[in-house]
Every structure is written in C-alpha cells, then in structure tokens.
Amino acid sequence: MGSGFVIHGKKILTNAHVVADHTFVLVRKHGSPTKYRAEVQAVGHECDLAILVVENEEFWKGMNFLELGDIPFLQEAVAVVGYPQGGDNISVTKGVVSRVEPTQYVHGASQLMAIQIDAAINPGNSGGPAIMGTKVAGVAFQNLSGAENIGYIIPVPVIKHFINGVEESGKYVGFCSMGLSCQPTENVQLRKHFGMCPEMTGVLVSKINPLSDAHSVLKKDDIILAFDGVPIANDGTVPFRNRERITFDHLVSMKKPNETASVRLLRGGEEHEFCITLRPLQPLVPVHQFDKLPSYYIFAGLVFVPLTQPYLHEYGEEWYNTSPRRLCERALREQPKKAAQQLIILSQVLMDDINAGYERLAELQVKKVNGIEIDNLKHLCQLVGNCSSESLRFDLDEDRVIALNYQSAKVATSRILKRHRIPAAMSSDLSAEQNISESESASSS
Structure with missing residues (x-):
C-alpha cells in the first residue's frame, strides 16, 4: 500500500519502493470505492520514483493534476498528504523544512538531494505529495530510523530529472556520475604539496572508474578546482541558494546522460580545462535486484x-x-x-x-x-x-x-x-x- 498523485499528462507519480517487484497494481481515488488497474510505465529505483498510467477513462473524470513547484527554503511549511499505515481516509501532516542536502536514498542506496522535514512519514505515506501553497514541493519517501518526527521528501529537481528522462527516451535513464572518488583538501600541507595557491580551492582525485569518460581525461592526484564554472570548496561543496552549501555531486547528478561538463583542474602546478561526457555508471556488484529474477x-x-x-x-x-x-x-x-x-x-x-x-x-x-x-x-x-x-x-x-x-x-x-x-x-x-x-x-x- 502506498500513496500517489496525478501529474501532467494523465500520469500518476509514486515511489519505486511502492511498486517494486510488482505483479499487479490497483489504484483508487480519494473518496471512491472503485479500484482501477494501473500499468507501471517507468521505475527509477535510484531516485525511488515511479510513473503509473491508467487506461480506463472513467478514472480520469473530474481529476486535476498537481503542478511541480520549487525547492522550499529552510523553515518553510509543507503539508504531506497520503494514507499512512494504509488507512482508508486521507491524512494531512504539517511539517517545517529543516535541511536540504544530499542524502542516502535507502531503497536504491544512491546519494541524491533530499529535503528533511520535521513531520513523521510512515509506511503508506510513501509516494504522497508534499504541498507548499498550491504546488508540489516533493514526494514523501522515507524517515530517519532512531529519530522522532524526521521525514524526507524527494525534491522537485530530482523529480523533473526523472520525468524528463522518461518523456525523452520512453524509459528510465538514470543519474549521471563522473566515476570519481575524491578527497577533501582541508589540510594546509596537503594543498602545498599539490602546488595550490592560498586562494585556490578544490578536491583531490584519488580513484577513477575505468568505464567513465573521465578515466581517459583525468588522472589520479589531479585537483578539481571547478565544475561547469562553479568553484569547488576544499570540503567538496559548492554554493547553493542563500548562504547554503551542497556537495558538488549534486551538480553532476542533475546532468542529462551524455551531456558534457567543463572541469577546471590543477595538474603538476598548472591549470587545465577539460570537457567530460557524463553518463550513468553501473557498479561492479549491483546494489539492488528489483523487478528481475536472479541469474544462476x-x-x-x-x-x-x-x-x-x-x-x-x-x-x-x-x-x-x-x-x-x-x-x-x-x-x-x-x-x-x-x-x-x-x-x-x-x-x-x-x-x-x-x-x-x-x-x-x-x-x-x-x-x-x-x-x-x-x-x-x-x-x-x-x-x-x-x-x-x-x-x-x-x-x-x-x-x-x-x-x-x-x-x-x-x-x-x-x-x-x-x-x-x-x-x-x-x-x-x-x-x-x-x-x-x-x-x-x-x-x-
């Protein structure tokens, strides 16, 4: 059991973990006893999102779609709408935005931007919209175990990346990666060792995925100074909105597959600028195996x-x-x-x-x-x-x-x-x- 909401184009948006390993999906409207058969059009396990379609025209009578808004600022109030614990009547929980940062998405074990709110998100709430004003600020998807009244919602940039990818290619396309493992350069001696001037900031490349485009361009011990013209701090963060900071991985993950990015780096005391093509990279050992039978x-x-x-x-x-x-x-x-x-x-x-x-x-x-x-x-x-x-x-x-x-x-x-x-x-x-x-x-x- 889970919640969902209607988006533009007669589609329903919900969480991937609500329909993972599905065989048969039924949906029903708030206040209606009738259940309708739904087909899963696309599932993105990394971003924990899924799109459902309902062929029956009767289902769509009197239905309005919700519009996607923006990322809420800290301390802004959002209302999480859904069916917690699988109840029959709709529930609305109010919460305040306490943090916006890359977070571990439990379902797909990926690191993407998420919004933390001080409202409880219980099983059944999953896939329900978080409303701010008249627009959707995100999708409710997980809570923080061991903490009271801390829930997480998937923000609009991640939702749009997922929806646009499905609309352009007809299927889930994934999130890009440079395939890098980087080390912060907060230590003064480390920065001097790699020839960084006092005003320079960046991160040290320690490992490069052999299957990434960066493998033929970057080298171990390069210092990445800027990504697409945005300077990277010594702790690996970039500016984000009003005096907030976010890890530069967020800029990478929001790129479309096969899009290029310019990377400025320091190598052997000299600055260089390179273009790198970004695409989703699969790990050697799969993190999840949803919707398919094991191989043997x-x-x-x-x-x-x-x-x-x-x-x-x-x-x-x-x-x-x-x-x-x-x-x-x-x-x-x-x-x-x-x-x-x-x-x-x-x-x-x-x-x-x-x-x-x-x-x-x-x-x-x-x-x-x-x-x-x-x-x-x-x-x-x-x-x-x-x-x-x-x-x-x-x-x-x-x-x-x-x-x-x-x-x-x-x-x-x-x-x-x-x-x-x-x-x-x-x-x-x-x-x-x-x-x-x-x-x-x-x-x-």
Whole structure:
C-alpha cells in the first residue's frame, strides 16, 4: 500500500519502493470505492520514483493534476498528504523544512538531494505529495530510523530529472556520475604539496572508474578546482541558494546522460580545462535486484551466481559483519574493468559423488575456466559448454582448484537437477541468450 498523485499528462507519480517487484497494481481515488488497474510505465529505483498510467477513462473524470513547484527554503511549511499505515481516509501532516542536502536514498542506496522535514512519514505515506501553497514541493519517501518526527521528501529537481528522462527516451535513464572518488583538501600541507595557491580551492582525485569518460581525461592526484564554472570548496561543496552549501555531486547528478561538463583542474602546478561526457555508471556488484529474477548456472551440482549486494543481505541485518569478508570488501570497493563485467561466485554445492570434497569451496569467487579469465556468468556458461578437453578446471579465489571429468559431470548435472527438483540448469535470462546464439550459429553454418 502506498500513496500517489496525478501529474501532467494523465500520469500518476509514486515511489519505486511502492511498486517494486510488482505483479499487479490497483489504484483508487480519494473518496471512491472503485479500484482501477494501473500499468507501471517507468521505475527509477535510484531516485525511488515511479510513473503509473491508467487506461480506463472513467478514472480520469473530474481529476486535476498537481503542478511541480520549487525547492522550499529552510523553515518553510509543507503539508504531506497520503494514507499512512494504509488507512482508508486521507491524512494531512504539517511539517517545517529543516535541511536540504544530499542524502542516502535507502531503497536504491544512491546519494541524491533530499529535503528533511520535521513531520513523521510512515509506511503508506510513501509516494504522497508534499504541498507548499498550491504546488508540489516533493514526494514523501522515507524517515530517519532512531529519530522522532524526521521525514524526507524527494525534491522537485530530482523529480523533473526523472520525468524528463522518461518523456525523452520512453524509459528510465538514470543519474549521471563522473566515476570519481575524491578527497577533501582541508589540510594546509596537503594543498602545498599539490602546488595550490592560498586562494585556490578544490578536491583531490584519488580513484577513477575505468568505464567513465573521465578515466581517459583525468588522472589520479589531479585537483578539481571547478565544475561547469562553479568553484569547488576544499570540503567538496559548492554554493547553493542563500548562504547554503551542497556537495558538488549534486551538480553532476542533475546532468542529462551524455551531456558534457567543463572541469577546471590543477595538474603538476598548472591549470587545465577539460570537457567530460557524463553518463550513468553501473557498479561492479549491483546494489539492488528489483523487478528481475536472479541469474544462476548449475553444472555438476556447482551453483554459480553473480555477486550482488542483495545476496550479501541474506546474511541478515548485520550482513556487513557476518557475510564473507572478502566478498563484502569487493562488493563495496572494487570497480569494473570492462563493460558487462560480473564477479561470479560458487554460492553452494548440491551434494553428489562427483563433487564430494568440494563443498568447502562454497562462497569463493570463480576466476578462470580452463585457464581463461571469466568476464561474467554468460561467459562462464559458454566456456563450460564449449569445453573440448577431457577434464574441466575451475580456478577459484585463494588459489583453490576444482577439476571434473567433463563427460561424467554432464551426466551428473541432469541427475542432480532431478534429485533437487530444479527444472532448469540455468536461469531464463541465460537460456534465452543461449538459444539466440545457437540459432545464430545454426543459420551461419
């Protein structure tokens, strides 16, 4: 259960977490007993927003859309409208804006601008509008656990970025990133070491994502002085409205995909100006897996899966401390070296005579198949399927090795699947790709 509101173009705006993993969505108007079928047109899990459409014209009779306003100033009052705790009658809660800053969006684990208000936002409120005057100031979406009466709303710039992206491309386009990890330069000695004059301010580049456009332009130890002409302070913030400051990541995230930005930097004591193309970047280990089934591949009882953060979350609330240390470190820190790269792990061993003794190797990363480094699960699948030698070898983390007689392992696979009542040796996303590649090779031959 959640709340939503009508925006221009006969669309309903709500939170992504309200419709995540949906199979069937029904909506009803305030004061009406009738429920109407809705289709989810677009979902942005990073910004926790979704657009629904209702085909039934009867639903739209007497409906007016709400207009989007501006970011409210501190101490301005907003009214959060919705259905907290799934009640049948509408609820209006008043709150005052206490802070505007980039905040962790819990649902998509992304860092985007949010407005903090001193009104409680409860389950069911999610997706409801925060009204200021006659216009929408934001969308209610989360509260601060452990604190009383602190709620968060998604501000209009983030909402507009999401809606415009969907209108222009027909689907969710994501939020841009430069792929940088930066260090503040608040220490005087650090600034002197990199040749910064007393009047210069900026941040130190410490890491660059190999898949970003910045990787071919910027270098480690560059000092970024300004982004699109806006000077960056030593703590990584830029001016925002009336004597407020915000991290420069906000300027980056508000860019459209494939838009360019000018970056002024200091390198070896000299100033340079570069143009960098910005686009959304995917982490090596996905942060969420909404609206899709997990990928897997089973061979000889060995269950291979791509490492994802939801996989680590299965270790419970304290997953950071209870999940395998090495996998956890890689999930949070390692960067992709090539497009479509995945970290593949042996998640479990379905016991059989053929794999006896290998069960202790579960939860180790798989590095190579027959000496070839694997890129992703599809690649592992192909290497196993195309094995032409008598023996099949997997090289794992910690220099562990699994060796199998290839023909015996193929026979064992169907036996093990039958025993465990598993209908297929691989997930539907891999089997669909394999069928396509097999039909392609058949047509070329």
